[in-house]
Amino acid sequence: VNLLFSANRWEMASEIVDDLNRGIVVVCDRYAFSGVAYSAAKGLDFAWCQAHDRGLPLPDSVFFMRVEPQVGALRANFGDERYEDVDMQVRVRERFDDPRLRQGVPWH
Template identity: 30%
Template sequence: MKKFVTFEGIDGSGKSTVSKRVYEELKRRGYSAIYTFEPTDGEIGKCAKKCIDKGVDPLVIALLFVADRIEHVRKIKEWLKEGHIVLCDRYVDSTYAYQSVQLEGQMEDPLEWLRQLSNFVIKPDRTFLFDIDPEEAISRIKGRKTRFENVEFLKKVRKKYIDIATEKRFKILDARKGIEDLVEECVRDIMENDGD
């Protein structure tokens, strides 16, 4: 069974809806699960969200996400030590995808810089990447407040996600599938024994 599971994808991919439903299903089956997300609702996470809304320099935002994650990783380690399954809606790969695209032109290799800053993170047992065409994703989030409602930007982020999804921990899901099918696929995958 996988203990630390992250859910990634561009805005409008359905990852938040599915991750919450997976959490509910695991609880229904009697598992001790914790649902968490990034940016967190701690002080640094709230500050990061405000800075995004205000259009603050992407470098500042990237550093705020890393700072927020330092606190978050401490909690995740505790939850895992206590024996919980931890489900996280967005994690370090969101920073790699979104912030590396935003930082293009500000430094030579933004992805490598972000990886260096993130060497303290716990590697997830599984990362579900919800893949969807940005045009469809945007049609899903019409009316939702987001700074990332831009097709060209989301195309770059999607490509970055696909580029980084090469490790064995990634499972790329077709986010056009129905919610129930995606929930079932995620739960089944989490329950599988990887020989641990």
């Protein structure tokens, strides 16, 4: 799945760059960081997960909405999706806290 999502990001990369060059603000609700965090949380090597997205346009800023996994589990329909169980979300959260994920981009 990591490779499919990465391929999709590469497919859109030139469009993102074109929009930015035209002065259009691009806002993404998920980007390469999510792919790395989820894939690494499943046990894949962190560096391997990052490798496929190297060279993609970097965002100017990342706004990370931190929600405790136990709080997220209280949402309606939590658990309906494949990766929505508290243990997985704890592992994902740990990967988002990994400083290697945050290199080169300001996180807020």
